[in-house]
Amino acid sequence: MNLDAYKDRSLQELFRLEAQAQTEVMNSGLLVLEREPTDPAQLDACMRAAHSLKGAARIIGLDAAVDLAHVMEDLLVAAQRGELRLGKPHIDALLQGSDALLQLSEGATVDGLAALHKRLSAGAQLGDGEPTPAPTPAFEAPEQTTPPAQAPEPQPLPAEPQDRILRVSADRLDDLLDLAGRSLVAAQRTKPLGQGLERLKRLQQQIGRSLRGLRDAMPGQELPPQAKALLADASNWVLEAQTQLQQHTEAFDSFAWAFGQRSQRLYDAALASRMRPCADLMAGKARMVRDLGHSLGKEVWLALEGEDIQGDRDVLERLEAPLIQLLRNAVDHGIESPEERLASGKPAQGHLVLRARHAAGRLLLELQDDGAGVDLARLRATVIARRLATEAMAQRMHEEELLAFLFLPGFSMSEQVSEISGRGVGLDVVQHALRQLRGTVRVRQQQGRGTLFQMELPLTLSVLRSLVVEIGGEAYALPLARVEQTLRVPPDAITLVEGQQHLWHRGRPVGLVAAHQLLQLPPGKPDALGLPVVLVPHHERSHAIAVDRFMGEQSLVVIPVDPRLGLLRGVEAGALLDDGSPVLILDVDELMNAADKLLGAGQVERVARFAGGPTLRRKRVLVVDDSLTVRELERKLLAGRGYEVTVAVDGMDGWNALRAEDFDLLVTDIDMPRMDGIELVGLVRRDARLQSLPVVVVSYKDREEDRRRGLDAGADHYLAKSSFHDETLLEAVQMLIGEALE
Numbered sequence: 001m002n003l004d005a006y007k008d009r010s011l012q013e014l015f016r017l018e019a020q021a022q023t024e025v026m027n028s029g030l031l032v033l034e035r036e037p038t039d040p041a042q043l044d045a046c047m048r049a050a051h052s053l054k055g056a057a058r059i060i061g062l063d064a065a066v067d068l069a070h071v072m073e074d075l076l077v078a079a080q081r082g083e084l085r086l087g088k089p090h091i092d093a094l095l096q097g098s099d100a101l102l103q104l105s106e107g108a109t110v111d112g113l114a115a116l117h118k119r120l121s122a123g124a125q126l127g128d129g130e131p132t133p134a135p136t137p138a139f140e141a142p143e144q145t146t147p148p149a150q151a152p153e154p155q156p157l158p159a160e161p162q163d164r165i166l167r168v169s170a171d172r173l174d175d176l177l178d179l180a181g182r183s184l185v186a187a188q189r190t191k192p193l194g195q196g197l198e199r200l201k202r203l204q205q206q207i208g209r210s211l212r213g214l215r216d217a218m219p220g221q222e223l224p225p226q227a228k229a230l231l232a233d234a235s236n237w238v239l240e241a242q243t244q245l246q247q248h249t250e251a252f253d254s255f256a257w258a259f260g261q262r263s264q265r266l267y268d269a270a271l272a273s274r275m276r277p278c279a280d281l282m283a284g285k286a287r288m289v290r291d292l293g294h295s296l297g298k299e300v301w302l303a304l305e306g307e308d309i310q311g312d313r314d315v316l317e318r319l320e321a322p323l324i325q326l327l328r329n330a331v332d333h334g335i336e337s338p339e340e341r342l343a344s345g346k347p348a349q350g351h352l353v354l355r356a357r358h359a360a361g362r363l364l365l366e367l368q369d370d371g372a373g374v375d376l377a378r379l380r381a382t383v384i385a386r387r388l389a390t391e392a393m394a395q396r397m398h399e400e401e402l403l404a405f406l407f408l409p410g411f412s413m414s415e416q417v418s419e420i421s422g423r424g425v426g427l428d429v430v431q432h433a434l435r436q437l438r439g440t441v442r443v444r445q446q447q448g449r450g451t452l453f454q455m456e457l458p459l460t461l462s463v464l465r466s467l468v469v470e471i472g473g474e475a476y477a478l479p480l481a482r483v484e485q486t487l488r489v490p491p492d493a494i495t496l497v498e499g500q501q502h503l504w505h506r507g508r509p510v511g512l513v514a515a516h517q518l519l520q521l522p523p524g525k526p527d528a529l530g531l532p533v534v535l536v537p538h539h540e541r542s543h544a545i546a547v548d549r550f551m552g553e554q555s556l557v558v559i560p561v562d563p564r565l566g567l568l569r570g571v572e573a574g575a576l577l578d579d580g581s582p583v584l585i586l587d588v589d590e591l592m593n594a595a596d597k598l599l600g601a602g603q604v605e606r607v608a609r610f611a612g613g614p615t616l617r618r619k620r621v622l623v624v625d626d627s628l629t630v631r632e633l634e635r636k637l638l639a640g641r642g643y644e645v646t647v648a649v650d651g652m653d654g655w656n657a658l659r660a661e662d663f664d665l666l667v668t669d670i671d672m673p674r675m676d677g678i679e680l681v682g683l684v685r686r687d688a689r690l691q692s693l694p695v696v697v698v699s700y701k702d703r704e705e706d707r708r709r710g711l712d713a714g715a716d717h718y719l720a721k722s723s724f725h726d727e728t729l730l731e732a733v734q735m736l737i738g739e740a741l742e
Contacts, residue, residue: 011060012107018056019105022049023098027287030091030098034290035301037079037086046094047076053101064113065104071120072097078123093119095287170313173273177462180263180270181557187263188578190256195735197249202694202716202736204245208238209691271460274314278356278365279307281316285327289352292331299338299349300331306356311363312460315437319365319457322433322441326367326453327352329427334371334451344448346370358459362481365455373445376402386411403443407431435589438464438479456481464556464575468583469534470549472521475583477556477575482588484537486550488530494607500599501607503544505535512544513595517605519570519586524548529642529741531607538592543599545591546607552727554578558585570594618644619740620661621733624654624668624680625698634667634698634729641730642740651675655683658690664737667729670699670710678713685714694736698729 026049029042036042050073057065072094079086097120100110110116211234223231286302293300335341335350342348353368379402380394388405389397405411409428427443434441439457458464458481466477467486485505493503494512502509512533516523525548534545556575561568572587598604621643625631635645646661648654652674658666666684670677677697684690696717697710710718717732 015056015060015062016105019053019102022053023102024283025049026098027095027284030094031286031290031301033086034088034091040080043076043080047073047080050076057101057104062104064110065101068097068100068104068113068117068120071117075120075123084123090123168273173270177267177270177274178559180267181462181559182576183263184267185557185576185578185580187256187260189580190252190259191578192580194249194252194256195731197245197252198717199735201242201245201249204238204242205714205716206692208235208242209685211235211238213688213691271462274312274460274462275310276313276316277307278309278311278316278363281311281319281323282307282354282356285323285354288324289327289331292328293335293350296332297337298331298335300335300352301349302327302352302354304354309356309358309363310459311356312458312462314461315363315457315459318433318437319455322430322455323354323365323367325427325430327354330367330369330371330451334369336372340372359456361459361465363457363459365457366452367455368450368452370450373447373449373451374403374406374443376447379403379405382411399445403445406443407441435482437461438481440481462558464558464573464585466554466556466575466585467534468551468554468577469515469532469547470524470551471515471519471547472524473548474521475551475577475581476515476519477554477583477585478534478536479585479588480553482536484535484542487533487535487544489533489544490530494531500604503533505542505544510535510542510544511595511599511604512546512607513598513604514546514607515591516548517598518545518591518594536588536592538596543592543595545595556583556585617741618642619664619737620644620646621665621667622646622648622654622657622663624648624651624666624672624677626650626669626672630669630698637729638667638733641733643733644740651677651680654680658684658693663693665733666693666695667733668695668697670697670701670706678709681710681713681715696729696732696736 026046029046029049032039032042033046050069054066054069054073057063057069075084075090075094078084079090084090093116096116100113100116103110211231215231215235282304286304289300289302330352331350335352336344336346338348341350351370353366355366355368357364357366376399380397383389383397383402383405384391384394388408388411394402407427407430411428431441434455434457437457438461439455441456442454443451444454445451464477465480467480467483468475468477470476487503487505489503495502495504495509501512503512504510514523515521515534532547532550534547535542536545554577556577559574559576561571561574568584570587570590571584573585575583575585577583621638623631623634623638623645624647625634626649631647631649635647638645646657646663648657650672651668654666654668655675657663666680668677668680677699681695681697684693684695694717695715696719697715698719699706699710700720707718707720716736719728719732
């Protein structure tokens with residue numbers, strides 16, 4: 001660390017910081033030495049940590065810490081030389097010494113310090129003190145010609161790393177991230193602006209075609225000179241406007257791309273400043289598990305994986321309490337006693353694994369034990385006894401449904417509630433904490449072989465992947481992690497069960513509630529393609545929330561709601577959509593609690609069944625491509641969005657279809673047999689009936705000259721198949737002809 005970072009700190013504070021770092025090194029090493037007493041790397045790391053603390057304590061005049069670190073160092077050096085073999089009593093004493101050094105660095109008084117000093121001084125008499133052959137070191141250690149106490153003292157300040165470190169307050173980092181997020185949103189607004197320019201260019205092209213059509217429609221007619229001059233001027237001005245607009249469009253595209261890249265880099269850099277390794281969250285957990293196991297008469301070992309995985313500072317801090325609860329539950333209830341483990345053919349020592357990894361852009365934490373698992377028969381009996389389900393229902397439940405009861409408030413299978421943990425109450429707290437972090441927790445088990453808890457969280461709380469829907473004519477966002485599935489439900493799929501509307505999903509009735517009723521908004525327009533429904537899991541079941549329209553998925557930069565607005569019903573935060581319009585992020589838990597109350601009281605409004613109203617025409621799209629795979633992909637994408645799609649296998653087939661039927665849009669490839677896409681577009685633009693038909697070209701050719709050739713031929717939009725994905729095509733189609741129904 002740069003020395004300037006310490007210039008405003010006292011020596012006592014510096015010693016406290018070093019004690020925190022060195023005791024963490026010592027604790028980690030001692031836990032390894034408890035399993036591998038002769039590990040040379042860990043012996044050296046622990047000895048060096050004690051040696052550094054001794055020198056630092058001497059500089060600030062903390063004699064008690066000097067003496068304690070000295071005897072700890074002597075004991076570790078004796079183990080290095082093979083004069084004794086570290087056993088459990090040695091490790092216990094050294095861990096207590098590490099705790100005492102940390103307390104002394106904080107200015108606290110340590111009880112029993114003299115007795116601890118005596119125990120450490122008596123090293124070989126602590127037990128398992130027989131000499132052992134000296135281990136082969138992993139590297140050549142320097143020869144010690146003087147006692148460790150007389151070794152040269154290190155400087156109290158750690159060596160400066162390669163990267164300089166600057167102290168910045170968390171509030172400033174939060175402000176920086178907020179500004180970077182707003183910049184990113186501003187960059188995203190360039191996309192609809194660019195689409196507006198494309199629409200304007202298309203309108204100019206249509207004006208130009210109309211002028212040419214007007215001139216061609218009057219062959220041989222002698223116009224007054226003034227009319228001829230005006231028509232020529234109009235044609236020239238349209239041509240000039242097209243040239244100017246083309247130049248401005250290219251300049252805007254270049255600016256928008258650069259602005260977007262810089263905004264993304266700025267946001268990524270600001271976000272990285274908030275990211276911390278999961279080692280911060282895992283620190284001290286192995287020691288906690290060991291000590292907790294000892295207090296219960298169990299031997300438990302915690303292995304850590306993925307300590308370098310990065311997560312948001314706020315996420316890791318708020319995950320501390322639920323993780324501790326899971327660890328305590330695992331040691332208390334998951335791991336059996338040594339006698340039970342030996343009787344079942346397992347080693348006496350229990351094993352826990354805490355691993356962190358990234359999965360699908362999210363942080364995944366897993367805690368796995370090799371204990372007895374969950375007794376499903378006992379769990380089922382508890383569910384029946386507490387009248388949470390009838391015996392017949394409980395017998396039909398599969399394992400996943402039964403395990404979900406563990407997360408209910410107040411649910412416990414333990415006959416006695418210990419001070420260490422309370423299975424059920426603890427899991428309810430864990431689930432509540434994970435939901436506050438927009439995360440989920442799941443449990444899996446194998447009878448007699450262990451339990452696995454999976455916690456899935458966002459990498460950061462500042463960006464939220466969301467499902468954007470329309471409710472009551474307004475846009476709202478639902479955290480995607482809380483959405484089980486989206487459906488379009490036909491009218492005949494909605495049934496009445498005990499007077500309440502339900503739909504059947506996976507063989508079970510799911511209660512149907514209108515989102516506008518939950519938010520106390522006016523009902524929206526019915527969707528003729530089917531009722532848009534969002535399935536949201538809640539406790540051991542799901543609710544079906546009917547919305548007006550699906551608007552797509554977006555990554556939103558979360559903006560906290562101004563406290564001056566007070567409590568907003570069902571709202572968690574705000575954000576800005578890609579087009580800059582505001583959107584409210586819904587509080588799913590509050591909505592689900594409101595849905596429970598409405599369903600329980602029988603006060604749910606009937607969801608419209610799309611009866612009545614005018615018949616809407618579906619817009620028709622012609623897809624022309626000689627590749628069966630591409631043709632079917634495009635057909636399914638467009639049909640899935642509600643468009644009526646006709647396909648043609650080449651340009652000639654497409655031209656015949658265009659002359660025989662009416663279409664709202666043409667989507668065509670370029671390289672095709674009999675007639676290529678350029679010829680097809682040219683024929684369309686020369687035909688009086690078809691010349692205003694919007695055209696999208698989708699081609700493997702993605703060079704700028706290929707794009708220019710397609711646009712010059714008269715295409716309104718050009719997409720490269722190399723970068724083609726569903727949203728790109730659907731956005732282009734919607735921009736040109738709008739929604740599927742009119």
